[in-house]
Structure formats: structure tokens, C-alpha cells
Amino acid sequence: xxxxxxxxxxxxxxxxxxxFHRREGxxxxxxxxxxxxxxxxxxxxMERVAVIDNELAARRDDCCLETPWPKLTKLIYxxxxxxxxxxxxxxxxxxxxxxxxxxxxxxxxxxxYELHRSGxxxxxxxxSIFASSVIGYELARHGLADYLRFVISSADYSVRKPGALxxxxxxxxxxxxxxxxxxxxxxxxxxxxxxASAGMTPVWFQPPKGLSPSCLSAADWTRFLRLLRxxxxxxxxxxxxxxxxxxxxxxxxxxxxxNEAILTxxxxxxxxxxxVSERLEWLKSHDERHPVIxxxxxxxxxxxxxxxxxxxxxxxxxxxxxxxxxxxGYRGLGAGRKLKQAIIEEARRLRFHTLVARIAEGGDxxxxxxxxxxxxxxxxxxxxxxxxxxxxxxxxxxxxxxxx
Numbered sequence: 360x361x362x363x364x365x366x367x368x369x370x371x372x373x374x375x376x377x378x379f380h381r382r383e384g385x386x387x388x389x390x391x392x393x394x395x396x397x398x399x400x401x402x403x404x405m406e407r408v409a410v411i412d413n414e415l416a417a418r419r420d421d422c423c424l425e426t427p428w429p430k431l432t433k434l435i436y437x438x439x440x441x442x443x444x445x446x447x448x449x450x451x452x453x454x455x456x457x458x459x460x461x462x463x464x465x466x467x468x469x470x471x472y473e474l475h476r477s478g479x480x481x482x483x484x485x486x487s488i489f490a491s492s493v494i495g496y497e498l499a500r501h502g503l504a505d506y507l508r509f510v511i512s513s514a515d516y517s518v519r520k521p522g523a524l525x526x527x528x529x530x531x532x533x534x535x536x537x538x539x540x541x542x543x544x545x546x547x548x549x550x551x552x553x554x555a556s557a558g559m560t561p562v563w564f565q566p567p568k569g570l571s572p573s574c575l576s577a578a579d580w581t582r583f584l585r586l587l588r589x590x591x592x593x594x595x596x597x598x599x600x601x602x603x604x605x606x607x608x609x610x611x612x613x614x615x616x617x618n619e620a621i622l623t624x625x626x627x628x629x630x631x632x633x634x635v636s637e638r639l640e641w642l643k644s645h646d647e648r649h650p651v652i653x654x655x656x657x658x659x660x661x662x663x664x665x666x667x668x669x670x671x672x673x674x675x676x677x678x679x680x681x682x683x684x685x686x687x688g689y690r691g692l693g694a695g696r697k698l699k700q701a702i703i704e705e706a707r708r709l710r711f712h713t714l715v716a717r718i719a720e721g722g723d724x725x726x727x728x729x730x731x732x733x734x735x736x737x738x739x740x741x742x743x744x745x746x747x748x749x750x751x752x753x754x755x756x757x758x759x760x761x762x763x
Contacts, residue, residue: 384458
């Protein structure tokens with residue numbers, strides 16, 4: 360079939376299955392309680408969490424009903440007469456940031472980009488206790504939200520997949536008939552059977568190896584795109600990526616890209632957005648030996664990279680630190696790899712001996728990209744940064760460019 364719309368499950372499909380640090384999330388909540396008259400401990404809270412889980416977990420799927428996070432939290436904390444001064448939306452997002460670790464499924468950004476370029480509208484339908492605003496925040500943090508018409512969470516409607524109601528709402532929001540929609544999901548009982556019962560065409564994402572599904576299936580996002588290309592549904596986009604030296608006139612774009620990283624990632628430990636004038640001065644401070652480069656896609660700056668002094672002590676003059684940032688919505692499309700390659704070539708031309716990179720915990724994509732260019736991990740600094748409510752390790756990587 361030629362789809363007129365695509366709906367996608369979130370966890371296990373668009374994002375890898377999240378790692379849920381429930382204790383850390385409740386520790387954050389307890390620390391932000393405005394009123395705790397009985398001095399309830401974290402251990403007591405976690406005992407109550409286990410009780411609520413045992414009562415409600417099995418019923419969620421059996422009844423296709425969702426209990427949103429604010430209601431679950433009230434069941435836990437009202438029991439102890441603990442009250443909060445912040446509004447529920449802020450508490451929910453803070454809890455998420457403190458408790459959840461996610462990363463994009465390999466190839467997911469590329470798949471969304473190609474679907475978008477082909478004019479196919481895309482939405483996300485997630486079974487989650489968290490609101491769509493929180494799921495959307497996480498997708499935006501990984502550069503996935505730019506291509507989506509909407510995000511729907513079962514928490515918004517109090518009903519869950521595989522019930523048809525959530526699928527029906529998603530089809531209406533997409534503006535397409537269910538028969539014209541592909542639904543991509545990794546759980547056969549929830550996503551595949553639910554989508555089929557709602558009249559959509561299911562695509563089973565990452566079915567177990569050795570199994571021959573009776574429906575459409577894709578082992579990964581690359582194979583999903585191949586499936587659509589073979590049927591003429593999407594076209595391989597042509598990308599015009601150009602790397603050049605940064606100009607002072609690039610300060611606006613460099614600032615925007617850097618501030619995105621500040622607000623949504625741990626790629627930098629800056630926590631306050633920078634002004635254009637500040638980044639302009641930073642740009643001016645980079646001399647011929649420590650250049651800044653940018654990458655353009657179709658004439659627009661979508662990323663930048665730099666060589667910076669590792670230390671102002673002269674014995675380190677032949678060592679430089681590399682950094683690179685790519686604009687949200689353009690990650691996963693080859694811009695980061697091309698930037699990294701170009702900045703390494705600049706370092707060779709400038710006769711640096713050693714390059715160093717610092718990558719914070721959770722930056723797996725950057726970690727793997729650096730390692731693919733021959734950087735090796737030489738150490739880890741434990742809990743040296745604190746961002747988004749979590750203490751973070753920093754990995755030190757090194758690449759030796761020349762013989763001593």
C-alpha cells in the first residue's frame with residue numbers, strides 16, 4: 360500500500376525502551392515537597408509506590424485504561440499528607456528529567472526526515488502515564504519532534520492501546536482514514552493487533568529473530584525505509600552538505616544551535632543560554648590555530664565544530680579539544696560525521712599531536728561517533744556535573760594524530 364499517513368509508537372520503536380530510575384524520581388519529588396509534616400523518608404515513599412504498582416499495573420492493560428502520572432502521584436503522596444508548592448505540570452516534567460534515560464532508536468531521525476520530505480504526515484501514539492507534553496519534550500530533546508504533527512499519550516485520554524479509541528483519535532488528528540495509515544510499533548498485542556482492529560495497516564517493528572510475521576515487519580528503521588522505497592512511497596533525499604570556515608556573520612546560527620544544546624542536552628554543561636554578542640566574542644577569540652567551522656545544508660548553517668585550547672599552559676600547545684553541535688532536526692543525517700571528519704583534518708593540517716573530547720554520561724551517539732574516528736576512552740570523571748536534576752559522569756576520549 361501507499362500510506363497517506365504514518366503513526367508510530369514511542370518507547371521501543373522511536374526511542375529505545377527507557378531506563379526508569381523510579382527511586383531517583385521520587386527522591387527529586389520529596390526534595391521539592393513544600394509540606395512534609397511527618398518527615399516521611401524516601402524508603403517509606405518507595406514502599407507506597409510498590410503498593411500502588413501492585414494494585415494498578417495489571418489492570419492498565421486488562422482494562423485498556425490509563426491512570427495519569429498526577430493521579431498516581433496523589434495516591435502516593437496524599438497518603439502521607441505531603442504537599443507540593445509547584446504546579447502538577449512542572450512536577451511531572453521534573454520527575455521525568457530526574458528518573459528517565461532515553462536515546463533515539465538507531466535510524467529513527469533519518470526515517471522521520473525522509474517521511475517528512477516525502478510529504479507523509481507523522482504522529483506518535485504512546486501508552487504512558489506521562490502527558491504528551493512530557494513525551495514531546497523528550498522527543499524534542501533528541502531532535503525527533505520537528506517532523507511530527509502531534510504526540511498523543513494515553514495519559515491525555517485515560518485510555519490505552521490496544522483499545523481502538525486512541526487509534527481513532529490519532530487518525531482524526533492526522534486527517535487520514537484509518538485504512539490509509541501505517542502504524543509502526545514493537546509490541547504485537549498492543550500495537551500490531553490494536554492497529555489492525557482500528558482498520559490500520561500495522562508494521563511490526565523489530566519482531567523476534569527467526570519469526571515470520573504474517574503482517575508487514577521491519578527489523579530496524581533502515582529496513583522500514585527500504586520497504587517503503589521499494590513501493591515508491593518515499594524517495595532517498597539528496598543532501599547538499601558543505602563545510603567551511605565560520606564567519607562572524609554566522610554568530611546568530613552558532614548561538615541558536617548552541618543554546619538548543621544547553622536547554623535540551625548534556626552535550627554542554629552550560630545551563631544558561633548565551634547571547635549572540637557573547638558567542639561573537641567567543642568566535643573572535645578563536646585564532647587561526649584554533650578554528651571554528653560550520654556545516655551548511657541547502658545553504659543554511661545546521662551545525663558547527665571547533666578546536667579549542669586544552670590548557671593555557673604552553674606544554675599543552677600541541678593538544679586541542681574538539682567540540683561539535685548539530686541543530687535539532689538535522690541530527691542523524693550525516694552532518695555530525697562530516698563535521699567531525701573535517702575538524703580532524705583541520706587538526707592534522709595545523710600539526711596538532713593529540714585531540715581530546717569530553718562526552719557526558721548519556722551522550723552515546725557522540726561517544727560512538729568519536730570512537731568510529733579512532734578516539735579511545737582514557738578515563739571517566741565521576742559525577743563532576745549536575746544537569747537536569749542528575750549528577751553526571753564525563754568520559755575523556757583521546758586521539759593521537761602523529762608519532763612522537
